[in-house]
Amino acid sequence: MAERLKPEDRAAGLKALPEWHLCEGREAISRSFKLHDFRQAFAFMTQIALVAEKMNHHPEWSNVYRNVDVTLSTHDVGGLSQLDLKLAAEIDRIAGSYG
Numbered sequence: 001m002a003e004r005l006k007p008e009d010r011a012a013g014l015k016a017l018p019e020w021h022l023c024e025g026r027e028a029i030s031r032s033f034k035l036h037d038f039r040q041a042f043a044f045m046t047q048i049a050l051v052a053e054k055m056n057h058h059p060e061w062s063n064v065y066r067n068v069d070v071t072l073s074t075h076d077v078g079g080l081s082q083l084d085l086k087l088a089a090e091i092d093r094i095a096g097s098y099g
Contacts, residue, residue, distance in 0.1 A: 002074050002081035013085040020088050023071060027079030028060075029088060030071040033095055040098060041066045047094045057083040059091075 004027075005013065014020060020029045035041040041063055048070070052058045060071040072088055074081035 002077055002083050004074070004077040004079045005081055005085075010080050013080075013082075017085065017088050017092065019092065023073075026073065028071050028073035029080065029084060030069065031088070031091070033068045033070070035066045035068065035098055038065050041068050044068060044094065044098060048091055051090045051094070052087060055083065055087060055090075057087055059087065 014022070014029065020031045023030050033044065035044055045061065045063060045068060048059065057074070062069045070091060072084040073079060074083055
């Protein structure tokens with residue numbers, strides 16, 4: 001089972017994820033992505049969904065045309081866990097393939 005990150009572990013993990021930021025008012029991290037068009041945004045989300053399903057850790061997200069907003073938090077622990085940092089890194093890796 002996942003464990004809630006200690007503040008120092010959260011800070012260290014976010015250093016490796018410079019495009020992600022803490023959400024105001026809750027213990028979660030988020031990032032916005034702008035892709036070329038809707039088709040590319042949908043493909044991006046599909047790739048994330050496949051990784052998230054394998055991890056059994058699912059993002060909160062929204063999509064408007066080519067914009068995808070992703071928020072990560074581990075609801076079972078009431079905040080951030082290592083799962084969030086791992087999924088954020090995977091999302092960044094996927095985003096890198098879109099230029």
